[in-house]
Amino acid sequence: MSLELGKKILEEAVKKGASYADVRIGEILDEHHTVKKGVPEKISLLQTRGFGVRVIVNGAWGFASSIELTGKEAKETAHKAVSIALASSKLKKKDVVLTPIRTRKDKYSTPIKKDPFKIPLNEKIEILTDAERTIAKQSPLIKSSSAFFRAIRENKLFMSTEGAEISQQITWCGGGIVGIAIRNGEVQRRSYPSSFEGNFATSGYEFFESLALIDHSKQTGQEAVHLLDAEKCPSTETDVILTGEQLELQIHESCGHPTELDRALGTEADYAGTSFLTHDKLGKLRYGSEHVNLVADATVLGGLGTFGYDDEGVPSKQVFLIKEGMFVGYQTSRETAAELGLKESSGGMRADSPLTLPLIRMTNINLLPGDWKAEEIIEDTKSGILMSVNKSWSIDDKRLNFQFGTEIAWKIEKGSKGNMIKNPTYTGITPTFWKACDAVSKDDWKMWGTPNCGKGVPPQIIYVGHGCGTARFKKVRVGLMG
Amino acid sequence: MRGERTMTEPLLSIAEKVVKLAIKEKIDQAQATTFLCDKALTRYANSQIHQNVASKTGGVAIKVVIDKRIGTLRVNTLEEKQTQEAVKQATKIAEVSPPNKDFKSLPEPEKWSPIEGAFDKETATCSPEYRAERVRELISLAHSKSKIVKAVAGSFSTDLITFAVANSLGVSAWANVSLASMKATVISETGGSEGFGSAEQYSRRVKDIDPVEIAEQATEKSVKSVRPQKIPVGNYEVVLSPRAVGTFLSYLGEIGFSATPYQDGESFVKYHLNERVFDEKLSVKDDAHDPQTLYALPIDDEGIPKKAMRLIDKGVVSEQSICYNSLTAGKENKRSTGHAVPPVIPYYPYDVPVPINILASPGDASVDEMIAETKRGIFVTSFHYTNPVDPTKTVLTGLTRDGTFLIEKGEISKPVMNLRYTDSMLSALKEIQLIGKRLERVGETTVPAMKLKNLRFTGVTEY
Numbered sequence: 001m002s003l004e005l006g007k008k009i010l011e012e013a014v015k016k017g018a019s020y021a022d023v024r025i026g027e028i029l030d031e032h033h034t035v036k037k038g039v040p041e042k043i044s045l046l047q048t049r050g051f052g053v054r055v056i057v058n059g060a061w062g063f064a065s066s067i068e069l070t071g072k073e074a075k076e077t078a079h080k081a082v083s084i085a086l087a088s089s090k091l092k093k094k095d096v097v098l099t100p101i102r103t104r105k106d107k108y109s110t111p112i113k114k115d116p117f118k119i120p121l122n123e124k125i126e127i128l129t130d131a132e133r134t135i136a137k138q139s140p141l142i143k144s145s146s147a148f149f150r151a152i153r154e155n156k157l158f159m160s161t162e163g164a165e166i167s168q169q170i171t172w173c174g175g176g177i178v179g180i181a182i183r184n185g186e187v188q189r190r191s192y193p194s195s196f197e198g199n200f201a202t203s204g205y206e207f208f209e210s211l212a213l214i215d216h217s218k219q220t221g222q223e224a225v226h227l228l229d230a231e232k233c234p235s236t237e238t239d240v241i242l243t244g245e246q247l248e249l250q251i252h253e254s255c256g257h258p259t260e261l262d263r264a265l266g267t268e269a270d271y272a273g274t275s276f277l278t279h280d281k282l283g284k285l286r287y288g289s290e291h292v293n294l295v296a297d298a299t300v301l302g303g304l305g306t307f308g309y310d311d312e313g314v315p316s317k318q319v320f321l322i323k324e325g326m327f328v329g330y331q332t333s334r335e336t337a338a339e340l341g342l343k344e345s346s347g348g349m350r351a352d353s354p355l356t357l358p359l360i361r362m363t364n365i366n367l368l369p370g371d372w373k374a375e376e377i378i379e380d381t382k383s384g385i386l387m388s389v390n391k392s393w394s395i396d397d398k399r400l401n402f403q404f405g406t407e408i409a410w411k412i413e414k415g416s417k418g419n420m421i422k423n424p425t426y427t428g429i430t431p432t433f434w435k436a437c438d439a440v441s442k443d444d445w446k447m448w449g450t451p452n453c454g455k456g457v458p459p460q461i462i463y464v465g466h467g468c469g470t471a472r473f474k475k476v477r478v479g480l481m482g
Numbered sequence: 483m484r485g486e487r488t489m490t491e492p493l494l495s496i497a498e499k500v501v502k503l504a505i506k507e508k509i510d511q512a513q514a515t516t517f518l519c520d521k522a523l524t525r526y527a528n529s530q531i532h533q534n535v536a537s538k539t540g541g542v543a544i545k546v547v548i549d550k551r552i553g554t555l556r557v558n559t560l561e562e563k564q565t566q567e568a569v570k571q572a573t574k575i576a577e578v579s580p581p582n583k584d585f586k587s588l589p590e591p592e593k594w595s596p597i598e599g600a601f602d603k604e605t606a607t608c609s610p611e612y613r614a615e616r617v618r619e620l621i622s623l624a625h626s627k628s629k630i631v632k633a634v635a636g637s638f639s640t641d642l643i644t645f646a647v648a649n650s651l652g653v654s655a656w657a658n659v660s661l662a663s664m665k666a667t668v669i670s671e672t673g674g675s676e677g678f679g680s681a682e683q684y685s686r687r688v689k690d691i692d693p694v695e696i697a698e699q700a701t702e703k704s705v706k707s708v709r710p711q712k713i714p715v716g717n718y719e720v721v722l723s724p725r726a727v728g729t730f731l732s733y734l735g736e737i738g739f740s741a742t743p744y745q746d747g748e749s750f751v752k753y754h755l756n757e758r759v760f761d762e763k764l765s766v767k768d769d770a771h772d773p774q775t776l777y778a779l780p781i782d783d784e785g786i787p788k789k790a791m792r793l794i795d796k797g798v799v800s801e802q803s804i805c806y807n808s809l810t811a812g813k814e815n816k817r818s819t820g821h822a823v824p825p826v827i828p829y830y831p832y833d834v835p836v837p838i839n840i841l842a843s844p845g846d847a848s849v850d851e852m853i854a855e856t857k858r859g860i861f862v863t864s865f866h867y868t869n870p871v872d873p874t875k876t877v878l879t880g881l882t883r884d885g886t887f888l889i890e891k892g893e894i895s896k897p898v899m900n901l902r903y904t905d906s907m908l909s910a911l912k913e914i915q916l917i918g919k920r921l922e923r924v925g926e927t928t929v930p931a932m933k934l935k936n937l938r939f940t941g942v943t944e945y
Contacts, residue, residue: 046556065536065539067539088614186874187747267532394868429943458521
């Protein structure tokens with residue numbers, strides 16, 4: 001990463017009138033492999049390089065980026081950002097103000113044991129092929145099976161006119177498997193360890209190894225087949241127990257997104273939407289029961305949203321969003337924090353590449369462990385449904401009305417796990433649902449990585465994490481398929 | 483056309499050079515797709531510009547085949563030295579990859595021709611000042627329409643997209659398109675109750691975008707939608723705006739008409755071949771050459787000319803409805819239909835063929851006539867966060883957004899709180915009572931309004 005190029009970009013921006021400028025110069029390596037139905041369907045390496053410069057001129061923002069890392073392009077792009085900011089300033093109501101920050105010169109690197117980019121390709125493909133073939137062998141009803149590996153390495157340098165010089169290397173990897181059973185036009189799927197191609201963590205290749213895909217492929221295939229004969233999800237109101245593989249997305253959609261301050265302030269109103277958690281409710285609204293403690297935490301070891309500094313140079317931290325059920329905090333940027341009169345940013349600004357503008361993005365949004373063991377929650381449930389692994393998801397643009405479907409569920413009767421249920425779905429209104437949470441586990445708490453969180457215009461896809469175990473919710477409406 | 487060739491010739495030259503380099507590496511076949519995107523977007527919220535960005539991206543996607551072993555590599559650089567290095571790396575990936583027995587061959591060259599009117603220089607060179615002025619015009623008009631307009635949000639984008647494809651069998655083709663879109667969401671408030679309305683326009687030419695019309699449509703809906711009433715869930719007749727129809731057809735393209743879910747047994751088409759599964763009035767094609775479609779790409783990511791497809795023919799789906807790239811076509815010993823998605827189109831994975839030029843045939847009704855024909859039903863402006871619940875049964879769920887109204891006795895009677903639908907498209911599109919005569923571009927679809935006899939609403943939200 002070139003400090004010289006970064007300095008030149010900042011100098012050019014200041015020369016043209018920027019009162020503040022920052023630049024990110026970066027390179028991303030994205031290795032992505034899929035073995036499907038016995039063939040290596042995708043063996044792919046994607047390399048992204050470039051820089052993006054963000055400026056404030058006349059109190060308004062401008063941003064420009066380029067893939068050409070040359071002095072000439074650096075100058076032209078810095079000038080372009082300034083001219084864009086000038087155009088923005090014609091339609092501003094007030095000047096952009098940023099919360100103060102202690103500028104740092106620092107380095108951060110994801111701790112890894114085995115570099116996933118140094119592991120021979122054939123070793124990875126062999127694991128994927130063995131796992132995928134094992135699923136396929138379980139039954140002729142398995143019509144499709146796939147196994148996935150993905151690793152990303154992001155090297156980035158952040159510099160600002162305030163004096164920041166931060167270089168980071170983020171590495172993450174992981175993978176998963178899926179089996180699809182089909183009979184007479186009915187399709188059932190099972191994924192391990194989770195949907196969206198598996199589970200991912202900021203870690204080395206050791207995390208992929210720890211998933212032990214081959215060991216889990218037999219059960220994955222068999223469950224897909226068994227689902228074809230399972231009972232339909234009843235249409236009723238009952239207690240629902242969600243395992244971490246589903247609870248993570250519930251947290252993501254119904255807590256992660258509505259606590260993003262840019263949404264609450266209306267700047268995502270045209271696309272992703274706004275938030276029911278408006279700032280007048282901060283510190284006053286009961287979001288959930290006293291068992292519900294949710295944090296944004298970019299410091300958790302292995303979390304997919306773990307890093308040293310965000311893309312504004314704010315050090316990683318833990319921030320409470322929901323404390324004992326009360327709505328107490330937002331995920332912010334330096335600008336939105338200042339707008340709300342907060343002393344500092346939560347450190348949640350990230351861009352999906354050096355070529356795109358940082359936005360407020362989730363880091364790791366975690367439901368803190370409760371007092372229960374997962375098994376105790378089941379034993380304590382007289383009648384209900386245990387749901388696991390996300391299959392479908394949808395939530396309104398203020399993040400109130402949600403509906404999720406999971407791959408698999410089981411009846412809970414008199415404290416025991418009973419018959420398997422297929423096509424389970426549940427729905428609710430966010431605060432009503434979280435207020436009905438009466439048990440949160442501690443023994444099966446772990447980090448789940450979601451590599452595909454979309455937000456923004458133009459759209460960006462970023463990787464975020466969610467820590468959680470199992471939780472129970474009382475009187476939930478289930479069975480929406482009719 | 484000279485301007486277009488000036489921009490595409492260097493890209494094509496790099497693609498051909500990359501293929502020649504690859505051939506020297508003792509490979510069987512090679513393909514290179516070079517691309518360049520110059521995109522700019524002005525985004526506004528709370529009636530002021532808050533994001534204003536420009537990005538220049540580009541690169542080359544290389545596919546190398548050695549004895550059915552395929553290596554793919556995408557780098558976002560067009561510099562000679564780095565592309566040379568990328569060729570070597572793609573070759574190494576192919577060398578260590580296991581063979582893909584489904585692979586038959588990269589495509590042979592086919593005759594193609596550029597699409598007239600795909601590229602507009604004014605759009606490609608649109609300035610931030612021009613976008614800011616149009617945004618100012620839109621915001622001012624929205625506020626002038628009503629005192630209860632609280633805030634206006636949206637975006638105005640102008641993009642230039644160019645790509646070129648060459649392969650070792652002689653494919654040599656290019657595409658060069660300009661795109662412009664403007665969207666607005668108007669938020670009104672009175673007595674503590676908010677109303678929302680939105681409108682959007684897409685064109686290949688920036689000068690076609692009319693901020694006045696967008697402001698008027700979005701503001702009217704927003705102002706009328708304050709103080710929404712909660713209505714019971716259940717089955718309702720619906721009048722869907724083109725944007726709402728676009729959501730349905732776009733999802734059908736992805737989960738139904740792509741060869742990937744079809745071959746996996748997850749597409750509904752597989753189980754309903756040659757059946758009239760939709761209303762007889764519904765005919766839908768995919769045709770990049772139709773002047774009404776947005777993405778005027780004459781070729782796909784493999785340089786194959788895009789074929790016009792009959793996705794739904796008078797309500798009937800068939801084998802002719804399925805869109806292929808060369809890999810999926812090879813599995814069935816068919817020819818590709820030209821639906822490999824180039825890396826310049828957002829959202830879609832590049833290895834899954836999908837239709838991106840979906841056009842529904844117009845009918846003869848106006849939206850006013852549809853409303854007049856509705857005894858009790860719901861008018862839907864757009865859907866939000868739609869996702870498949872059961873793709874094979876075409877069950878989708880999502881919520882209404884930005885202007886949802888109850889229709890009673892042939893008239894819009896009141897705004898209603900947003901509703902969640904959960905329904906199979908095989909059921910919802912089975913009885914289409916009226917189809918609009920005017921087509922609108924909505925992203926990858928070009929569609930009319932429609933009146934459906936029934937849509938199943940399963941939930942209601944609180945605004």
